[in-house]
Amino acid sequence: MSPIKQLIPFIKLVFRGLGQVMLQNNAVSGGLFLLAVWVSMPWQALAMLLGALLGSLQAKFCDYDQCAYQQGVFGFNGALVALGASFFYPDAMWVIWPAVIGFVFLATVIMAQCIKRQYSGLTSPFVVASWILLLSLAHFGIQPVSGVANIGWDWALPSVLQGTLQAFSQVFFQCNNLAGVLIILGLAINQFKATIITVLVAAAIALVMPLFGLSEPAMAGLLGFNAVLCSLVFANRKTLWPLLGAVLISLCFMLVALSLGITALTAPFVLATWLVLSVEKWRIYKL
Template structure:
């Protein structure tokens, strides 16, 4: 069934789907299902943020095609999920979600107009600012979610948690739903994501990172995003996936040693470096 017929507000759902670079309303819907399964509060935060971000783009008369593709929804959605993940859902946090979603949308637009592949960078900037403000200026108590631990005994979770942690979700089922959501739109990308998740865990294990953190997907979710971003049907696509995944994990490890909130910055930084490498290669090699 056509997305436009089934979902009158498909642009909102595509905005959620674009978190993992999927312009598909079904994907976005499944992402929301996974988020709500793990946390109703985070689900509400995601909804408020994606609606705010998308409506902001419409009110500011941004490119309708970009809006319809969901390009102004994903960073905003991540802001909504992140703030309800890190902090207790008091009134100021809900206000911050609205303001943060607007700022993320405007920054996303700047990057688009400058022809810079911003990925989730607007979400990162806005969330880093909010983390500083609500930890040091207007102090808000931490959410229980950031201190909760999840016992893991099955290596299968190396891949499912890698998908789940992209959107701050820790359960196996949420991760599996996210994998299916990507698979229905881009099977090759989803399978590359599984490989990226496992590879991210393997690399971090070589650096003696804490095993519980590895199993929870904390060293895999950026790798999943990189693998999806550079996935393709050609063998050389695998080389770029490998390069970006390795870079993302190494950046992740270094930032964590500095006690920084990494969010999806390793994915963005690794993607920028990989795109630069691709640009420096001969055009004939990329055909």
């Protein structure tokens, strides 16, 4: 077998890692997610790809859980750490790359421990590693850039439609309608029913939240992206309450974070999902 053919399985694995950012064990989905970031901010797409590559290589050489490795599970937290760093520090990335690589390593180690202990880690390794990175750099006087709008090439749309699409693009730190379309397409080719439900959830948030004076964050997708991730987890449940519960809890967490000026990242999604999963386990135990 030629060296190129030997690389193909690993390349697919890395792209599955990109797909796992939105819970998709699908390399094509991962490729569309990468393209979504590329049309908005190409160099951030490269950072995300590098993060997924480093996390996957670490899992390979550290002999982490092989089933999770083959599914790309060790790539997505690293991808998000690198992507987040490129978003928060666009002018300092060439200076802080060694630190970013270190925190990609940390996120992958945390994920490995979650899997070893059979915890549902989700994006918590990314959240923990990114919070520590932000605090560490702030200690050395390197502050994140605020108010960065990752728009790239885009078009204007009605507010509800824009808020819906950007709820998807904000998962990848993008504020771009075209990116939202590509992400939805990446989801639909792997989980069509869950995608329809998730789009409806995002649209409901974009429609309702402006009624409470929250038009700006709703249009930017800031109120919807954690709910989008929750919807993907619970869309295929037989009952509706886990989906609604997770979405509402994540929305409440996000509103609190915005009011306090906290960089929440995907923590509302993680906490809401853990709470609902805990309730589900408790109900099963009681039965």
